[in-house]
Amino acid sequence: MNDLINVSNISISFTQYVKGLNQRELKVITDLTLDIKEGEIVAVLGSSGSGKSLLAHAILGILPHNANLSGTMMYKGEVLNSELKEKLRGDEIALIPQSVNFLDPLMKVSDQVIGECKDEAEEKEKRAKQRAIFEKYGLSEEVDDMYPFQLSGGMARRVLVSTALLSNPKLVIADEPTPGLDEKSVEETLNHLRQMAEDNVGVLLITHDIDAALKVANRIAIFYSGYVIEVANVDDFSGEGENLLHPYTKSLYNALPENGFNLTLGHQPLHGEIPSGCPYYDRCDHRLENCDKIRPNLISIDENKKVRCFKYER
Amino acid sequence: MIDKKKIAKFLGYKIVRFAILLVVVILLSFILIDMSPINPVNAYISNMVVGPEKIAKLEAYWGVNQPITVKLMNWLGNILTGDFGTSLIYRTPVLQVISEKFTASLILMLSSWVISGVLGFILGVLAGFKRDTWVDKAVKVYCYILQSAPTFWIALLVVMIFSIWLGWFPVSGGVPIGALSNTVSFWDWLRHLILPAFTLSILGVASIALYTRDKLIEVMSTDYFLFAQARGESGWTLIKRHGIRNILLPAITLQFLSFSELFGGTVLVEQVFMYPGIGQAAVSAGLRSDVPLLLGIVIFSAIFVYVGNLIADVLYNFVDPRIREGEESG
Numbered sequence: 001m002n003d004l005i006n007v008s009n010i011s012i013s014f015t016q017y018v019k020g021l022n023q024r025e026l027k028v029i030t031d032l033t034l035d036i037k038e039g040e041i042v043a044v045l046g047s048s049g050s051g052k053s054l055l056a057h058a059i060l061g062i063l064p065h066n067a068n069l070s071g072t073m074m075y076k077g078e079v080l081n082s083e084l085k086e087k088l089r090g091d092e093i094a095l096i097p098q099s100v101n102f103l104d105p106l107m108k109v110s111d112q113v114i115g116e117c118k119d120e121a122e123e124k125e126k127r128a129k130q131r132a133i134f135e136k137y138g139l140s141e142e143v144d145d146m147y148p149f150q151l152s153g154g155m156a157r158r159v160l161v162s163t164a165l166l167s168n169p170k171l172v173i174a175d176e177p178t179p180g181l182d183e184k185s186v187e188e189t190l191n192h193l194r195q196m197a198e199d200n201v202g203v204l205l206i207t208h209d210i211d212a213a214l215k216v217a218n219r220i221a222i223f224y225s226g227y228v229i230e231v232a233n234v235d236d237f238s239g240e241g242e243n244l245l246h247p248y249t250k251s252l253y254n255a256l257p258e259n260g261f262n263l264t265l266g267h268q269p270l271h272g273e274i275p276s277g278c279p280y281y282d283r284c285d286h287r288l289e290n291c292d293k294i295r296p297n298l299i300s301i302d303e304n305k306k307v308r309c310f311k312y313e314r
Numbered sequence: 315m316i317d318k319k320k321i322a323k324f325l326g327y328k329i330v331r332f333a334i335l336l337v338v339v340i341l342l343s344f345i346l347i348d349m350s351p352i353n354p355v356n357a358y359i360s361n362m363v364v365g366p367e368k369i370a371k372l373e374a375y376w377g378v379n380q381p382i383t384v385k386l387m388n389w390l391g392n393i394l395t396g397d398f399g400t401s402l403i404y405r406t407p408v409l410q411v412i413s414e415k416f417t418a419s420l421i422l423m424l425s426s427w428v429i430s431g432v433l434g435f436i437l438g439v440l441a442g443f444k445r446d447t448w449v450d451k452a453v454k455v456y457c458y459i460l461q462s463a464p465t466f467w468i469a470l471l472v473v474m475i476f477s478i479w480l481g482w483f484p485v486s487g488g489v490p491i492g493a494l495s496n497t498v499s500f501w502d503w504l505r506h507l508i509l510p511a512f513t514l515s516i517l518g519v520a521s522i523a524l525y526t527r528d529k530l531i532e533v534m535s536t537d538y539f540l541f542a543q544a545r546g547e548s549g550w551t552l553i554k555r556h557g558i559r560n561i562l563l564p565a566i567t568l569q570f571l572s573f574s575e576l577f578g579g580t581v582l583v584e585q586v587f588m589y590p591g592i593g594q595a596a597v598s599a600g601l602r603s604d605v606p607l608l609l610g611i612v613i614f615s616a617i618f619v620y621v622g623n624l625i626a627d628v629l630y631n632f633v634d635p636r637i638r639e640g641e642e643s644g
Contacts, residue, residue, distance in 0.1 A: 062543045064535075090546020102541035104556050105636055112542075116551050147635050163545060 004202040007034045010071035012054050030226045033298050041203040043213035046223025052206045056173045061085030094164035096174040100156040103148035110144035113163050133162045154185045161192050173204045178212045190216045222249050225268045225279040231306040245307040248280050339616045348382050352603040399606030408610040419591030423580055425511045430518030431569045438526025443553050460520040465579050469586035472513045483509045486588035510587045514579050529561040567629050573622025
């Protein structure tokens, strides 16, 4: 399988004013490294509000103006700079957003899905395609003329998924596609993602829903306080979790109801109060000598697995 | 389709509100005028020399010494039959004065209302789209200056520049001085209209431009705008498809709500340009104690402003698909 996208050492920060004119840099994502292959589903798993969505916006090049982005991204071996992002977004790279709020409230659904058209021929072609995709997702012709507020939760979800498919994307970024949905709709959404992967599309699933990630993803990147602390194969989340590497991932796995419900005390440090050492230091029960002083790097264990912990450094 | 019952309810409610508003406006202005030292007899005789027995007769004719309740009842009774009385300074029925002056002002107000609305909207969209660039800053400076400058001062500046220095337009009046009404050409009339309309337009631009700018910036930071970008839309098409669509209705609503400011501005601008419209008539009626005309103008301006607000409400409640179709399905 070929690499679709390689994200290495991405950091996203915001300049924030504190007390008068003093500025500080608020790092939301630090040193994020991730790769997605064709036909693979990679989940980025982190708590809500931790800035995961910004990763999606960074790949698409739609970060807010006051955000600073560093690090490199490669798309099919090409450097993914802002010109390339602009060319690819809505075409080879598509976003499935979180909620119906991402649809223009005053525009009919079908008009939004087809996007802007240069001429009538293009519009006709796109409309036909949109109809076919809607049909596939069980959206009747009435839905075409509806406004977003008239859609039910499940319909809105299917419309949002349809927007991604119109351009035959190679990479789909699904940003929190499951919260607020009933079990059946979650299953349906995950099936859509699976179908895409079967069609050789790479999927980046950004979520805080560990069940959804375990059900559908090939690999899972664990996001902790803006850091990726581990990238694990989905098979590693099995048995006693003995194949999981990072202490946080292990405790996360053991906190699941079916694995003992064991709670680790403490909470993730918020942005701006992350210690200089390992972000997990104060909750970790395998502390080493330097853990509170030096921040560990993300090291590759094999082709697919990565971890950010001194225990595994050789 | 639009729900008929809902419209009936809406209009019924509006009519009741309107009736209450009119009663309050009439009562207040009547009481205020009665408390003021205005005397219709003095206004009527103005500079004529009149004997005391004549004055007593006139006072009896106008009911000067009657209690306020009797005066009010008489006046209201007449109004209900469509008689607003006779203007003391124009010596013609009040309704005729008002309809004449209102027509003259309406053209002035309408043209400046349209121009300021369109121009303000365009400037606001430009400023919002090119946020923090020199375009945005220029529009903002222009708007802040106009928002904070008094209307009559701007009007005087306009007269100084365009009439006195450049000599392009007449200084004042509605038609050339000394011209007979049947010799006044359309061009003469237009030349006198341009400066007052221009002044009112550039004044009206400020609020609508600032509002549109803020609204567009707000829309540009919404999730749906972000998603449109993520789908590859960009530049002017993006603004047109998702920006303007979402700010046009609130902007038009605001423009209808500005009828009261438009009326106030017209009064001042007509005064500076001596344009013979409703604003000037209102000022003369006040200064020269023409009570029937003053009360008539108060009522009609209240109606005018109310209609503006009503149109804004209708637009808001029946044009926006979210409110229109939402009500229908739920």
